[in-house]
Amino acid sequence: MDEKIVVKNLVTRYGNKTILKDISFSVQQGRITAIVGGSGCGKSTLLKHIIGLLKPASGEIWINGKDITKLSEMQLNDFRKSIGVLFQGAALLNSMTIEDNVALPIREHTHLNEATIKIMVKMKLDLVGLSGFGDFYPSQLSGGMKKRAGIARAMALDPEMLFFDEPQAGLDPITSAGLDALILKLRDIFKMTIIVVTHELHSLFTIADTIVMLDKGELIFEGTVEQFKNAQDDRVKRFITRTPEDENYCPEDYFNILTAD
Amino acid sequence: MPLKIVNPIAIVGIKTVNILSIIKNVSILINEIFYWTLISPFKTGKLRLKSTFSEMVKIGYNSVPIVVVISFFVGMILALQSAYQLKKVGALIYVANLVGVSLTRELGPIITAILIAGRSGSSFAAEIGSMKSAEEIDALRSMGINPVSFLVSPKMMAMLIMAPCLTIIADFIGIFGGFVLSITAVGIHPHSYIQQTINALMVKDVITGLVKSIAFGAIITVVGAYHGFQVTGGAEEVGMRTTASVVSSIFMVIVFDLFFTVLFYYFT
Structure with missing residues (x-):
């Protein structure tokens, strides 16, 4: 199957902080790719790079044979006519x-x-x-x-391509299911390449063909839904089983944080 | 938060870098605004007439009542204050000169500019700022629509047309305010007042005032748009940027007023 979008070694920074660390993955033509991960892991930032709203510190994003990170604003506007985005x-x-x-x-x-x-x-x-x-x-x-x-x-x-940034956020389960059905309809009828940024597990397993998972700006998984469900990576398992992360500090550290000047 | 001791040289450096970054951002914005307002329509033949007219109504037509009231009062105040001094030297008739010249050259444009900064400059910043925080600006860009072309160029075009129009109204009404006060409270004969005003006013007085008002309109639009586009947070920052846009517009208007006054003093 054709690769519609190829992201190569994408790095992005806000000031001194690195938000996306060397991300590489590809998106297949006519399929739904879900970008998943916890809040603040850089999912929406990655999406904004793919639609050309942000320029990366380094790396390439190839869409339809063009590296969009090298395009001028005018050329980007032409490229954006071929995409649709739901914020x-x-x-x-x-x-x-x-x-x-x-x-x-x-x-x-x-x-x-x-x-x-x-x-x-x-x-x-x-x-x-x-x-x-x-x-x-x-x-x-x-x-x-x-x-x-x-x-x-x-x-x-x-x-040709549709991008969704957390389409289910703030919606009740029924409306959310309706939206999932609509996204599937768009893929099946119009053969569109779709990228969905989400952290809703149910919707993820309903609509996604392939999954890309980020954690603290790193890409930790890329594969099909089946591979995702059987992944051995702890962070992927925790995400699927909804297990909270361990506390980062012991009670003494917490006490010190509270009583510090 | 504990106070951090910062090297004074570092403070100078940080401030300089901040100011340079503001200058850079404003320059890019000015460049874009003037490209999309004055050059792009000739290249593409696309004029945003509908939104320009709608902005003209908001900036111009809706401001007429307040401009009329304020300039009428200012004209009266000016006439009364000048009469207070001029009657001491028996030159009451010169109230007409003073009111006419100072309104057309100075007070007409500046009062109009301050009113526009308060009404429209603030609304530009609030509108663009809240659109930025609701991702509407990103949505426009993702549709391949330049936000400056879509949002700011109609405002700039409307401002360049309506600021001088409002200034002409302010000039007339201000002079009329001075006239009303002079013929009633001061006791100047109406015919003499009108004659004296016509003799005192020169075309260049009116023109310099109008040139100023066009520049003030452009400044207010740029400042309002700049503050709007700088919003990154939520409602609180929109409020802060709206206030900042009014304060900095008025400041910039006064600075440029001084510049133009000096320029016109020596070169007209």
Whole structure:
């Protein structure tokens, strides 16, 4: 199967702190790859690098035969027309209706007439189950509906790749399951390459074809769901069995921290 | 938190690095704003007319009432304060000169700029800042839309048009305020006041005021946008940056006012 995205030796730093340490992995065409790991392990930072929002300290990210870390902002804008991103909070523009939000990328990047744009928007909203909500503002929608509207906007230009940053965050199990079903539908019908950043185990096992796991900025696992379930790495096992980490310090150290000046 | 003793030379170094980084960020932003506002429309033929008109309404039309009231009062105050001095030398009629010239050259543009900084500069910072904290700016970039082109260039275009328009209104209403006070409380004949104002005012007085107001509008937009884009945290930082944008806009407006006043004093 073709490799759609190849990340090679990616290193990124905030000041003196290294956030991602020499990450290398690849994403297959037409499959769902989940990036998993505990909070603060660098998952969202990795995603932001793959969509070109952040520049790494070193390393390469090859997408469709181009190293996107070397592209200028103008070239990156062209690349971004071929991707769709759903952010954690959906990131819909609050000053616009849902219809205008979905139409935004179409209006910006094409010269289609308004009638055609309206039809396209309607189709996208139908796809995510939001027909009839076009005139609503984001503040009038529930969390799950906002995420669906975010997916409709990400799908506006029929991208080759979709990226989801913690799509299930803050959603109830039923809405979350609905969103999982939608993601699977997008892969099966549109043959899209999808990357999902998540730490929801149930959803992970439902949607993922391959899994990449990070821990404190290091890549500790890359493989299929079956391999993930049978992994021998302690950190992977703890993640699957939801075992808390051991305390980092003994009671005396804790006392010293509390009473220190 | 224990106090850390820092080498004084290190403090100078840290401050210098901070200031240089601010200058760098502001320069990049100015470059981008002017590219997307003044150059890109000619290259791509794409003008954001709808959002520019909407910004013109917010910046200009909605500010008219407050500009009218404030400049009317300032005109009256100016007339009364100058009458207080001029009557001692029996030159009351020169109240018209003083009100006319000082309003068109100085007070009209500066009052308008301060009002715009308070109304629109702060709203630019708050709007862009809250969009930044809600990942909306990242979302725009991920759609291949430049946030400066989408958000700031319509504001800049609207500001470059509306700041001088508001200044013209402030000039007229201020002079009218001075006129009303002079013919009532001071007792100057209306016809003499109007004649004296027309004689005192020169086209260059009005033009210099308008040039200033365009520059002030640009400064307020750049400062508001800069503070908005600098937000990295949540609501608290949005509030802090909004306040900072008003304070630094007014400061920069006064600094540039001095610069322009000196420039026009020697070269007009």
